[in-house]
Structures are given as C-alpha cells and as structure tokens.
Amino acid sequence: MKYIFVTGGVVSSLGKGLAAASIGTLLEHRGLKVLLQKFDPYLNVDPGTMSPYQHGEVYVLDDGAETDLDLGHYERFTHANLSQLNSLSSGQVFESVIKNEREGKYLGATVQFIPHVTDEIKNRLKRTTENNPDTDVIITEIGGTVGDIEGHLFLEALRQFALDVGSENVCFIHVTLLPMVKAAGEIKTKPTQQSVAKLREIGIQPDIIICRTEHDLDDDNRRKIAMFCNVKRENVVAFRDVKDTIYECPIDLRRDKVDRLVVDSLGLKSDTPDLSKWQSFVDRLVNPTHKTTIAVVGKYIELNDAYKSIYESLTIAGAAHDTAVEVIKIDAEDIEKHGAKAIIGEVSGILVPGGFGERGIEGKILAAQYARENKIPYFGICLGMQIATIEFARNVCGIEKANSTEFKKKTSHPVISLQEEQLGVKDLGGSMRLGSCESILYPGTKSYELYGGVDTIHERHRHRWEFNPAYREQLEAAGLTIASVSKAEGLVEIIEIADHPFFVAAQFHPEFKSKPNSPHPIFSGFVKASLEHS
Ligand code: GLN
Numbered sequence: 001m002k003y004i005f006v007t008g009g010v011v012s013s014l015g016k017g018l019a020a021a022s023i024g025t026l027l028e029h030r031g032l033k034v035l036l037q038k039f040d041p042y043l044n045v046d047p048g049t050m051s052p053y054q055h056g057e058v059y060v061l062d063d064g065a066e067t068d069l070d071l072g073h074y075e076r077f078t079h080a081n082l083s084q085l086n087s088l089s090s091g092q093v094f095e096s097v098i099k100n101e102r103e104g105k106y107l108g109a110t111v112q113f114i115p116h117v118t119d120e121i122k123n124r125l126k127r128t129t130e131n132n133p134d135t136d137v138i139i140t141e142i143g144g145t146v147g148d149i150e151g152h153l154f155l156e157a158l159r160q161f162a163l164d165v166g167s168e169n170v171c172f173i174h175v176t177l178l179p180m181v182k183a184a185g186e187i188k189t190k191p192t193q194q195s196v197a198k199l200r201e202i203g204i205q206p207d208i209i210i211c212r213t214e215h216d217l218d219d220d221n222r223r224k225i226a227m228f229c230n231v232k233r234e235n236v237v238a239f240r241d242v243k244d245t246i247y248e249c250p251i252d253l254r255r256d257k258v259d260r261l262v263v264d265s266l267g268l269k270s271d272t273p274d275l276s277k278w279q280s281f282v283d284r285l286v287n288p289t290h291k292t293t294i295a296v297v298g299k300y301i302e303l304n305d306a307y308k309s310i311y312e313s314l315t316i317a318g319a320a321h322d323t324a325v326e327v328i329k330i331d332a333e334d335i336e337k338h339g340a341k342a343i344i345g346e347v348s349g350i351l352v353p354g355g356f357g358e359r360g361i362e363g364k365i366l367a368a369q370y371a372r373e374n375k376i377p378y379f380g381i382c383l384g385m386q387i388a389t390i391e392f393a394r395n396v397c398g399i400e401k402a403n404s405t406e407f408k409k410k411t412s413h414p415v416i417s418l419q420e421e422q423l424g425v426k427d428l429g430g431s432m433r434l435g436s437c438e439s440i441l442y443p444g445t446k447s448y449e450l451y452g453g454v455d456t457i458h459e460r461h462r463h464r465w466e467f468n469p470a471y472r473e474q475l476e477a478a479g480l481t482i483a484s485v486s487k488a489e490g491l492v493e494i495i496e497i498a499d500h501p502f503f504v505a506a507q508f509h510p511e512f513k514s515k516p517n518s519p520h521p522i523f524s525g526f527v528k529a530s531l532e533h534s
Helices: 016-029 070-077 090-102 113-131 149-165 190-201 219-229 246-254 258-266 276-286 304-320 332-338 340-344 361-373 383-395 446-450 469-477 521-533
Strands: 002-008 034-040 087-089 137-142 170-177 208-213 236-240 290-298 323-331 349-352 378-381 402-404 413-418 433-441 456-463 465-467 480-486 492-497 503-506
Touching (some): 002 016, 002 258, 016 070, 016 170, 034 070, 113 149, 137 149, 149 170, 170 258, 190 219, 208 219, 290 304, 290 332, 332 340, 378 521, 383 465, 383 503, 433 492, 469 480
Parallel strands (some): 002 137, 002 170, 170 208
Antiparallel strands (some): 413 465, 433 456, 480 492
C-alpha cells in the first residue's frame, strides 16, 4: 500500500481538497485504485451538528457517515466508495482515547498526546489499510494549515507513520499559495518557504510542492522554491486558478505532470493517463450549446457551500444535455413576503433542497404550489419532498391544516410525521435515518423511466420525518403518484404528479450520487425537462 499525505500552508481555502481529489482522478486514469480521506483537526466528532454557515453542506456516505464536503469532491472526482473510516476528526480521536482510558485499556499508563493520541491516528490509517486491501494508493488530506496548534498532532502522527511503513511508500505533498504583490509586480515565494520550513521543523520533508497561483510560475521562482524548500525543481508544481470549472483542476495539474511525479516517488508502475473523456466533459461544461435557468429555493442561499452537491449535480446534468444551468438562488423568506410570482418569476425549473427547522417553510410551500400550478418542472429533495406533500394535501386535497409535526407539533393533519408518531410510540427516539437504503420503484412512473427501468434503487438518506402513510390513500386518490417505497419498511421515497411535465420529489438525497459523465437520473431528467420548458 502506498500513501499520499496532502497538507496545506500559508492560508486556508487553498483548494487542498480539490488538489487531493484531482490527484485521485489522475491516478485513477493511470489505472490505479485510489481511496481518498480527510483528517480534520477540529474537535467536533463529525460535521453533522455544525451549521451550514460554519461548515457548508454535510456530505452523507453510503454507510450514513456525516462528513465534510470535501468527501463529495473525492467521490465525484474518483470512483472511490468512501466510508466512516475515511473521515477522521480530533473529536473522534480524543473520544476514543478517553474511552480507552476509562476502560483501563492503557493498563495504568499516564495517557499522553504522544504516543496515545498519535497512536490512535496511526491506528486509523492502519485500519483503513486493512479494510481496503485491493487499493493501490490512499490519499489523505489534512484539514487546516501547517502551523495551526490543533493540526500538530496529526502531522506528528504522519511523520511517525512514514517511519513505520518506510518513506519509499509515502509521498508528502504540500499545497501553498504564491501571492502576487501588485506594487512590486512580483510573485512572492517567501510564504511558501516559511510554510515548508514549519513542516520541516516537525520533521516532514515534502516530496512535492503544489503552488496555487493566479499567474504562471516561471523558472526562476521554481528554482528558488526548489532550493529553499529542498525539493527537486520539477517537483514544484503550478496549480493555477481554473477559469471556468473545478473539473479543469486535474487537467491543469497534469500540465506539470504531478501524477508522474507521484508514481515515480512511490515507485508505482502505471500507464500514461487518457483524459479524453474527462476533457470532453469539461469542454461541454465550458462551451454548452443551450442554457436553462433553475431557481433553487432555500434557506442558506447566500452561502455557496451549503448546497454544494446540488449545484455540482445540476452542472453535471447540464453537461449531459449540452446545456449551461444558470442557478438563481432564492431565499424562501422573500417568497413569504412578496409572493412566488414576484420573486421566482420566469424560470425553467424550481428545486427545493433539504433543510431543517421552520424558517422559510411557507415560502417553500408557495414555491412548490407555483411550480405545480404553472407546470414548471419541480424537483424536491428531502425537505423539498415533504413540503411538496404538504402543498398537495392543502391545495389539491383541501386539507387546509396539513403540516409536518416538525413545524407544528400538534397539527391536526400531520401528513409528514415521525415514524414513532405514526406507530403511536410514546418514547420519541429522534434519531435520523442516515445512509443508503434499498427502495422499490413502481413501473409506469416517471422515476421508473428515469432510472432506466430498474426495480430497485439504493439512495442516501439524512432525515427524521416521513410521509405519513395514513394519508397515502387520500393523496393518491387526488392524483399524487407514489413512485417508490423503501423495501424494508414501505416508507414513501418518491412522489410525483402525473399530470405535469416534471414533478418529482424524493425523500432521499440524489445529489450525493452524481459524477462527471454520469449524472444522477433524476437530476438529468429534471435538467432535460427544464431545457424543454425553456
Ligand atoms: N427536516 C426534515 C427531516 O428531518 C428534512 C431533512 C432534510 O431535508 N435533510 O425529515
């Protein structure tokens, strides 16, 4: 097994995650089997409880792990199927050290940062290795910036790990920023030198330095960085700001042959990558023939990262239909104040994403009504499915008080409720339905057709509330189609409206399963319907 560790220096938000993901893409195109993971030094056990304002979207894996959005990049840029093991935070590390200490597992020893905490980190790497015996390379991104107090233990653990497994099996890649000082008209390499010095202080000598830069990196600067940072000149790689799309990143990094440097440094045999399919995907993204406009009606719309996978899935689906997808971000609360027509206006599709809590709910319901009545393609995801159900119950079935018990605990018509409430259980567990689940698709529905006529699907979940089966018959009689139910419990997974160009809403999160050249079928169908509508 070979290991790549990606650290960052100088500033945060350097695109370390994209650099790691892109290296994954390139190695995969060389025929290697890769696995990507993230070590995050923060103290939260996972980002599941963090506000999207703090952390962007929570990316959910098949096994239900709630992870950093960088894992979304990893899964979209490669075919790696990630698990709980691939997302480690300081919170998890300390939780397990303290648990071991309480259980007396350290046999009376004084429990210390080194070796107990660092061993815990190394053990995780060993477990990942053991669980993925057919993997060629594990790429681990370390969150944060070199020099952060909280990242120090992770770096120390990696230094030791490299000694344990042999330095010939480990490649350290350090991503830094080369700022341009406008007044001097020069790119500055000093911050990179200092950040590498910081890394070497810990005992880590990077093998490759990836320099984020707005400009080209000339020979002089390459030589300077190489000399001061103690690496070969060709191992200084430029990572330019990509012009149009993040999917250009692997192509940009390939210009300095970063993948060859990596395989050479690790002594791996592999083929020259054929990036033609990836390139043609990028070409379609950059020069689309058509354009369609889709409104995303949400709560965290001012924050790009909050609905990251949804935006990426729309872009990916757009490429499949040779169309640019212009996303109009709409705050649901604005619809409550001014009405759907005034705020949403003329668009070719309306998407209501997932969410928690009461704020903006009535605005989202108005958006679903606007889409249904005006025959505008509608795509509801998780909460977007629940509010579409409420809207249909209220305005088509005439159940005026229809609501979810999430928003109105004592509602007389809980069309969306907790499973415990549906079963009459007193003790509300309040635990979320998380991760992949198998569901049945009903033939004759739009979804059945979109998925290409398969009978069962596997999709990822992250929610507590459910469609209340007590209302199923009444809603179906009024024209709502149930297109899918979970295999185990019969929980409603997809609703549709047949008498509509495209009205599909899913209880699960299809945005976690789109990849370049392989858009999720519902996203693909939605973008196609929007294009036809426009
Ligand atoms: N708040 C809703 C629930 O928990 C929807 C969750 C979501 O959209 N992810 O069921």
